[in-house]
Each structure stands twice: as structure tokens, then as C-alpha cells.
Amino acid sequence: MKGIEGKFLRTILRVFALLSAISVAGVAFDSRALAGPALLGEEPIVIKPTAREPATIAIPTFDVVAAAGQERFNEIVYNDLAMTGYFQRCSNQGFVEETHQSDAKRGNVDFAEWKRLGAMFLLKGSCQVSDDKLVATCYLYYVPTGKRILGEQFFSTADKPRVLAHYISDRIFWYVTGNDGVANTKILYVSLTDTARRNSEVWCMDADGAGAFQVTNENSLVATPCWGSNGTEVYYTSWKNYNPDLYGIYLKGGSAWTISYSAGLNVSPAWSQARKKIAMTLSKDGNSEIYTVDRDGKNLKRVTFDRPIDASPSWSPSGDDIAFTSDQAGTGSPQVYMMDADGGSKRRISFVGSTYCDSAAWSPKGDKIAFVARQNGRFDIYVAEIDGSNPKRLTSGEGNNEDPSWSPNGLMLAFASDRSGSSQIYVVNSDGSNVRQITRRGQNTAPAWSPFLYGTPKR
Structure with missing residues (x-):
């Protein structure tokens, strides 16, 4: 004893x-306030990566339009997903950025090149501030098939970029694993x-x-x-x-x-x-x-x-x-x-x-x-x-x-x-x-x- x-x-x-309370257009902050309507081409997939066999994801720097301070948006999402143990980042971020720029010049996604980089998933996104709201548009692709499995817009107040990035991370985690993200x-x-x-x-x-x-x-x-x-x-x-x-x-x-x-x-x-x-x-x-x-x-x-x-x-x-x-x-x-x-x-x-x-x-x-x-x-x-x-x-x-x-x-x-x-x-x-x-x-x-x-x- x-x-x-x-x-x-x-x-x-x-x-x-x-x-502090976070709001979007005067509505209490929750998942419904954040997620906008799905964009065309959304095709959910669950491949069930595990903490022992994580999936490799490439996340180029988000394209930023009049949204100072959002340059590290992709790093927050990277870190969130890596913390789960179910994802790992592509080993060379420099190649990720170069391939992203090549896609932009060409006007389409070169999935063969992303596959050569070792990516199983690819997240492309952009951020802009409109009427004191931060708007993020995200597209998630399954690289082996070239299918887009998520296309969505997300909103928050302009001073809450981390909250918005966290929500996007949780959205990706749900679509890929079928589990709620944290x-x-x-x-x-x-x-x-x-x-x-x-x-x-x-x-x-x-x-x-x-x-x-x-x-x-x-x-x-x-x-x-x-x-x-x-x-x-x-x-x-x-x-x-x-x-x-x-x-x-x-x-x-x-x-x-x-x-x-x-x-x-x-x-x-x-x-x-x-x-x-x-x-x-x-x-x-x-x-x-x-x-x-x-x-x-x-x-x-x-x-x-x-x-x-x-x-x-x-x-x-x-x-x-x-x-x-x-x-x-x-x-x-x-x-x-x-x-x-x-x-x-x-x-x-x-x-x-x-x-x-x-x-x-x-x-x-x-x-x-x-x-x-x-x-x-x-x-x-x-x-x-x-x-x-x-x-x-x-x-x-x-x-x-x-x-x-x-x-x-x-x-x-x-x-x-x-x-x-x-x-x-x-x-x-x-x-x-x-x-x-x-x-x-x-x-x-x-x-x-x-x-x-x-x-x-x-x-």
C-alpha cells in the first residue's frame, strides 16, 4: 500500500x-462551415495504408493569390499527415516543386513523372483571400491510376490558416484511410x-x-x-x-x-x-x-x-x-x-x-x-x-x-x-x-x- x-x-x-471562436460568414466554426461543395471529378478511394506501410504523398507548395503568410500551407499538411504514421513525404521536395511547375506550364498532370518520384498520392492546391476569408482549393490524385479522388474548396477566416490546413489534412486522411483525422x-x-x-x-x-x-x-x-x-x-x-x-x-x-x-x-x-x-x-x-x-x-x-x-x-x-x-x-x-x-x-x-x-x-x-x-x-x-x-x-x-x-x-x-x-x-x-x-x-x-x-x- x-x-x-x-x-x-x-x-x-x-x-x-x-x-477564440472561429467563424465563417458568421456561422460557428465546424466541419460544415469549412467544406465547400465538391468539385467535379471527385472519386473517393480507400486503400488502407498502415502505420507500418505508409503511403508516399507529394504536396507542392500551394499556389498563393493575395494570401500573405500561406506559403507554408503545404508543410503543415505534410506534417499533419506524417504525424499519423500512415503517410510519408516524397524524399526530394525540390523535384516535387519542379514537377509541379512543369505540370503548370503543360496544363496537365504528368502522372508518369509523379510515379517516378515515388508518389502514391498527389495533392495540388491554391490559397487566396477574398472578403477577409481564406479560400483553399484542393485536388487529391491517386497517382497509379491518375484518378482524382478529392476536389473541394475549404473556407476559414483569413487569420486561421493553420486551422484550415489541419482540416484539409483530416479530409485527406478520411478519404484515403476511412478513419477520422486528429x-x-x-x-x-x-x-x-x-x-x-x-x-x-x-x-x-x-x-x-x-x-x-x-x-x-x-x-x-x-x-x-x-x-x-x-x-x-x-x-x-x-x-x-x-x-x-x-x-x-x-x-x-x-x-x-x-x-x-x-x-x-x-x-x-x-x-x-x-x-x-x-x-x-x-x-x-x-x-x-x-x-x-x-x-x-x-x-x-x-x-x-x-x-x-x-x-x-x-x-x-x-x-x-x-x-x-x-x-x-x-x-x-x-x-x-x-x-x-x-x-x-x-x-x-x-x-x-x-x-x-x-x-x-x-x-x-x-x-x-x-x-x-x-x-x-x-x-x-x-x-x-x-x-x-x-x-x-x-x-x-x-x-x-x-x-x-x-x-x-x-x-x-x-x-x-x-x-x-x-x-x-x-x-x-x-x-x-x-x-x-x-x-x-x-x-x-x-x-x-x-x-x-x-x-x-x-x-
């Missing part, structure tokens, strides 16, 4: 520009802001690590942020009143409100959109237990009644079950367990030969559990079926890897690692491939990947 308490306390103690999602994390005082704040960034902004202004230690109701709220723990209390704040701004301020721990919130409830860890009765509560702090209900410590809850997508950390056996060997939402039917689900498993994260599809296990003195990320079978180790031999959080499409995870010498945020595909570092400054922990914030592109 003492072991889990030490790790649990270590975890929680490690630890504007607010997101380029337009965000990741919360805790960043150490004052090394002398050990103060930290909750920050938020795009899924590629760009566009970071500070969410909280606590001037204190904060920990364990999670996304709240409809992806518009953030719940987190702060020590600003000299006790680890639980607070909520709107991502778009405003004052924080108190959710739970019981004596002792009020930590590790997890929001269930299905139940409209927060699961969290409280120690007000002398032992860490799992409770549920409304987002306004009402209707507090104790879920676990165990002598060992229970901590770190994670809801199933349906809201019917909760995964959590506990030393049910009382041996000082914490493991990951699952229980019904009312606390019944507890069963162990971590079986990887480790005496220390923690930090369960339920996949958005409800079919997998990610968790952390200690092996040979270091922490690594595992993914298993929800009954604990078929565990797969995603990280190995590179520092401590903790705090897994699923992307909303269930294809990637964000996690914190000290492999570079400081704690930073990384993303990895759910099969362990394509590890990418997305923060580089300071000390950053506790990533929490957002749900889909603006809807998802559909055919």
Missing part, C-alpha cells in the same frame, strides 16, 4: 489568449512555469505541438488536467489554497470554479460525456478512494470502499465501467483494475509481469486499455484488450514513459517521457510505431488529448 501511495503522490506532485484536435498538458517555486500551469496546444497557449493562471502547483463537458471545459487540481483541490475552467476563458475542496486529495479527474459525471480520487476519509460528482460539485458519490488505495479512474466510452489503479491484494503491488460504474464486479486487467501498473486510459473505441508498467526500474506504456489479454509494450529502453492519453480516433496516444533529459510530450501510434516529440522547452507532463472539437470530415 505504501508503494502505490508513494508513486501516486509522486505522480500528482510532478507536476490569453484563450481559444490534426484539428488539441492536447492539454502541465508545464513547469517557475522552477524556483515549482509552480506549473495547464497549457493547451494543437495535436502537432504548435499554437500552445496557457489555460490556467494559478501561480501554484497544478496537476492531472482532463477535458470536460463537450470539450469546452477543463478540470484540474491546484494547490493555490494550500490543498490539492479540484477546479474547472472554460477553455475559451473566464474564471475557474471549485468542484471539490475536501481535506486531503482531490485529484485525477476523468469526465464521462455519456454519464455527465466526473470520476476522481478523494482522500477525505483517510484513504484514497474513487468518487463521482457533477461538474458543478453536486451529487458527490463514493464508488469504492477498499482498505487499499484506489486511484486514477478512467471511464469507458459508454460510461458503464471505470478502470482504476488499486492494490486490491494488499501486497504493495498496485495493478490496473476494472469495475462497474457503481463499484461492483472488480477484476484485474493488468498482466505484464510487473509489480507496478498504473495510469489506465480507456480507448475511445472502448476496445483497448493503455496503462503504465514498471519494468527493470523504468516505466513504459502498454496497450491491452479490456480484459487484459494480448498486452503490447509500446515503449522500451528510452527513459520513463508515463501518462498515456488516447487520440479521439483511437489510432495514437500522447505520453510524457524523460528520454531526452527533460520531461516532454510525445505521440506514438497504437502499435508502437512512429514516435514523435511535440514539445521541446521546459518540463512538460500529463498530456490529455481532446475529443473531436469541430466535428469530423465525412464523405
Whole structure:
């Protein structure tokens, strides 16, 4: 029991520009506002590249008309698609640009030449500003057959080129793989802001690590942020009143409100959109237990009644079950367990030969559990079926890897690692491939990947 308490306390103690509303012609920003009518020649195709066998895509620099600052539009799309692991860029961008210019002079696409460059897909596009709106026209081709599989116009306000580029990336990802893309999602994390005082704040960034902004202004230690109701709220723990209390704040701004301020721990919130409830860890009765509560702090209900410590809850997508950390056996060997939402039917689900498993994260599809296990003195990320079978180790031999959080499409995870010498945020595909570092400054922990914030592109 003492072991889990030490790790649990270590975890929680490690630890504007607010997101403005985006609109198109006065309409709230979402997928419908972005996508214009399909252009002639659209022919969807799904070829199912994988993270192990990525498809090569060529993206020449977008033709720019009176749209200063959009010259790197293609680079944003490139990076978004590469982050998924399902795409890789053509090896020589210089040849890509030369071939694109040759196409323009000739007035048609030389697919044989693009094939010689190794491209399976080709994206050509243009950007222009019209009436303070950014208009991007995109054509996606399947090079082996020369077929155009996407022809579409996309719109956003002129000051949001990254958002528009992310949306185009997600559109391409959907058309090629049949899966929702996550380029337009965000990741919360805790960043150490004052090394002398050990103060930290909750920050938020795009899924590629760009566009970071500070969410909280606590001037204190904060920990364990999670996304709240409809992806518009953030719940987190702060020590600003000299006790680890639980607070909520709107991502778009405003004052924080108190959710739970019981004596002792009020930590590790997890929001269930299905139940409209927060699961969290409280120690007000002398032992860490799992409770549920409304987002306004009402209707507090104790879920676990165990002598060992229970901590770190994670809801199933349906809201019917909760995964959590506990030393049910009382041996000082914490493991990951699952229980019904009312606390019944507890069963162990971590079986990887480790005496220390923690930090369960339920996949958005409800079919997998990610968790952390200690092996040979270091922490690594595992993914298993929800009954604990078929565990797969995603990280190995590179520092401590903790705090897994699923992307909303269930294809990637964000996690914190000290492999570079400081704690930073990384993303990895759910099969362990394509590890990418997305923060580089300071000390950053506790990533929490957002749900889909603006809807998802559909055919």
C-alpha cells in the first residue's frame, strides 16, 4: 500500500489568449462551415495504408493569390499527415516543386513523372483571400491510376490558416484511410512555469505541438488536467489554497470554479460525456478512494470502499465501467483494475509481469486499455484488450514513459517521457510505431488529448 501511495503522490506532485471562436460568414466554426461543395471529378478511394506501410504523398507548395503568410500551407499538411504514421513525404521536395511547375506550364498532370518520384498520392492546391476569408482549393490524385479522388474548396477566416490546413489534412486522411483525422484536435498538458517555486500551469496546444497557449493562471502547483463537458471545459487540481483541490475552467476563458475542496486529495479527474459525471480520487476519509460528482460539485458519490488505495479512474466510452489503479491484494503491488460504474464486479486487467501498473486510459473505441508498467526500474506504456489479454509494450529502453492519453480516433496516444533529459510530450501510434516529440522547452507532463472539437470530415 505504501508503494502505490508513494508513486501516486509522486505522480500528482510532478507536476490569453484563450481559444477564440472561429467563424465563417458568421456561422460557428465546424466541419460544415469549412467544406465547400465538391468539385467535379471527385472519386473517393480507400486503400488502407498502415502505420507500418505508409503511403508516399507529394504536396507542392500551394499556389498563393493575395494570401500573405500561406506559403507554408503545404508543410503543415505534410506534417499533419506524417504525424499519423500512415503517410510519408516524397524524399526530394525540390523535384516535387519542379514537377509541379512543369505540370503548370503543360496544363496537365504528368502522372508518369509523379510515379517516378515515388508518389502514391498527389495533392495540388491554391490559397487566396477574398472578403477577409481564406479560400483553399484542393485536388487529391491517386497517382497509379491518375484518378482524382478529392476536389473541394475549404473556407476559414483569413487569420486561421493553420486551422484550415489541419482540416484539409483530416479530409485527406478520411478519404484515403476511412478513419477520422486528429490534426484539428488539441492536447492539454502541465508545464513547469517557475522552477524556483515549482509552480506549473495547464497549457493547451494543437495535436502537432504548435499554437500552445496557457489555460490556467494559478501561480501554484497544478496537476492531472482532463477535458470536460463537450470539450469546452477543463478540470484540474491546484494547490493555490494550500490543498490539492479540484477546479474547472472554460477553455475559451473566464474564471475557474471549485468542484471539490475536501481535506486531503482531490485529484485525477476523468469526465464521462455519456454519464455527465466526473470520476476522481478523494482522500477525505483517510484513504484514497474513487468518487463521482457533477461538474458543478453536486451529487458527490463514493464508488469504492477498499482498505487499499484506489486511484486514477478512467471511464469507458459508454460510461458503464471505470478502470482504476488499486492494490486490491494488499501486497504493495498496485495493478490496473476494472469495475462497474457503481463499484461492483472488480477484476484485474493488468498482466505484464510487473509489480507496478498504473495510469489506465480507456480507448475511445472502448476496445483497448493503455496503462503504465514498471519494468527493470523504468516505466513504459502498454496497450491491452479490456480484459487484459494480448498486452503490447509500446515503449522500451528510452527513459520513463508515463501518462498515456488516447487520440479521439483511437489510432495514437500522447505520453510524457524523460528520454531526452527533460520531461516532454510525445505521440506514438497504437502499435508502437512512429514516435514523435511535440514539445521541446521546459518540463512538460500529463498530456490529455481532446475529443473531436469541430466535428469530423465525412464523405
